Amino acid sequence: xxxxxxxxxxxxxxxxxxxxxxxxxxxxxxxxxxxxxxxxxxxxxxxxxxxxxxxxxxxxxxxxxxxxxxxxxxxxxxxxxxxxxxxxxxxxxxxxxxxxxxxxxxxxxxxxxxxxxxxxxxxxxxxxxxxxxxxxxxxxxxxxxxxxxxxxxxxxxxxxxxxxxxxxxxxxxxxxxxxxxxxxxxxxxxxxxxxxxxxxxxxxxxxxxxxxxxxxxxxxxxxxxxxxxxxxxxxxxxxxxxxxxxxxxxxxxxxxxxxxxxxxxxxxxxxxxxxxxxxxxxxxxxxxxxxxxxxxxxxxxxxxxxxxxxxxxxxxxxxxxxxxxxxxxxxxxxxxxxxxxxxxxxx
Numbered sequence: 001x002x003x004x005x006x007x008x009x010x011x012x013x014x015x016x017x018x019x020x021x022x023x024x025x026x027x028x029x030x031x032x033x034x035x036x037x038x039x040x041x042x043x044x045x046x047x048x049x050x051x052x053x054x055x056x057x058x059x060x061x062x063x064x065x066x067x068x069x070x071x072x073x074x075x076x077x078x079x080x081x082x083x084x085x086x087x088x089x090x091x092x093x094x095x096x097x098x099x100x101x102x103x104x105x106x107x108x109x110x111x112x113x114x115x116x117x118x119x120x121x122x123x124x125x126x127x128x129x130x131x132x133x134x135x136x137x138x139x140x141x142x143x144x145x146x147x148x149x150x151x152x153x154x155x156x157x158x159x160x161x162x163x164x165x166x167x168x169x170x171x172x173x174x175x176x177x178x179x180x181x182x183x184x185x186x187x188x189x190x191x192x193x194x195x196x197x198x199x200x201x202x203x204x205x206x207x208x209x210x211x212x213x214x215x216x217x218x219x220x221x222x223x224x225x226x227x228x229x230x231x232x233x234x235x236x237x238x239x240x241x242x243x244x245x246x247x248x249x250x251x252x253x254x255x256x257x258x259x260x261x262x263x264x265x266x267x268x269x270x271x272x273x274x275x276x277x278x279x280x281x282x283x284x285x286x287x288x289x290x291x292x293x294x295x296x297x298x299x300x301x302x303x304x305x306x307x308x309x310x311x312x313x314x315x316x317x318x319x320x321x322x323x324x325x326x327x328x329x330x331x332x333x334x335x336x337x338x339x340x341x342x343x344x345x346x347x
Contacts, residue, residue, distance in 0.1 A: 046061075047060070048062055048064065052164060053168070054141040054163050060160070064189070066128070067084050067189075068086040068111075069086075069087055072103075072322075073135060074087045075102055076186075076325040077185065077186050077191075078104060080186035086111035086128060089101065091107050092115060093290055099290050101321060103328050113125045117146060120151055122154050122155055136166040137163050139168070141163060144163055166242060167242060171240065174245045178242050179326060182325065198326070207330075212250050212340070213251055216251035222283070224255045224279050225237075225241070226285065228304070233270075233272070233275075235257040235269040235279060236257070237268060240265070242322065243332075247336070273301060276304060282314060283309055284314065284315045285316055285336065286315050308347075314344070316336055316338075
């Protein structure tokens with residue numbers, strides 16, 4: 001059963017993580033790393049350091065191998081060719097299958113210190129002996145993604161932290177720049193960005209970007225980025241996600257809700273299910289994370305069924321926490337490009 005976002009009271013960070021299209025997918029280009037010998041060689045190459053987006057430098061005597069990373073970051077690094085043995089964040093569904101955020105990670109082989117928002121086994125993490133933790137942050141560099149605030153001091157005292165900005169304070173970084181920073185990190189750990197696999201991923205990504213740009217120009221349908229929960233429908237601001245900001249730059253016409261919730265940072269507008277038709281959307285870009293209700297779970301919602309986009313089947317999955325390798329991101333961009341190309345104008 002999907003997570004019921006309305007059953008828990010969250011602050012802004014909790015809403016981003018657990019409550020719908022708040023953060024702000026397709027055959028994947030290439031299986032993830034771990035097989036890239038360059039990554040293994042890096043462990044013997046001498047001192048390692050990386051300066052993250054907070055301006056803080058993590059330093060070790062050698063490139064780390066006992067890395068613990070937020071699941072989405074781990075998926076990106078793995079796709080670039082870096083073995084990630086341990087994670088925290090949404091990794092497996094109730095049936096044991098990989099979540100969308102896990103990408104190509106071999107989830108059955110991973111140490112998992114927390115699979116849901118607010119869950120983090122500090123004792124197990126300490127016993128594991130991490131060399132470095134890697135995660136994201138949104139605007140506030142002190143608020144590490146999926147690290148429970150009440151446990152943060154204990155967790156961050158156990159190993160250096162590398163944090164990459166998914167949303168900078170100026171809301172100026174976009175999907176392409178965030179992927180590039182993950183590529184920088186992967187390279188520091190030994191990934192060969194010029195490998196055949198990585199070159200193919202980048203080529204596919206570039207082609208997907210051009211396809212989306214062309215689709216948006218040829219068929220300028222109105223898109224609503226959104227998520228669904230049991231009691232609430234979330235209309236997301238495209239200005240608050242690094243991916244949707246990028247899509248705007250490419251010409252995609254994404255609706256900006258006119259009553260964004262200031263108390264939660266302006267990420268989204270709360271709509272009751274009675275008012276779910278407030279915006280005239282030709283295409284729904286629907287949060288596909290495990291905590292958001294999916295179309296097959298919404299069939300008993302009359303107002304959902306009445307939406308013209310739903311009646312026409314004009315719904316495409318949205319990774320509201322984007323994937324940050326070129327191959328993984330390409331799949332999502334391709335899906336959106338195809339959906340826009342095939343969408344009918346309904347308004």
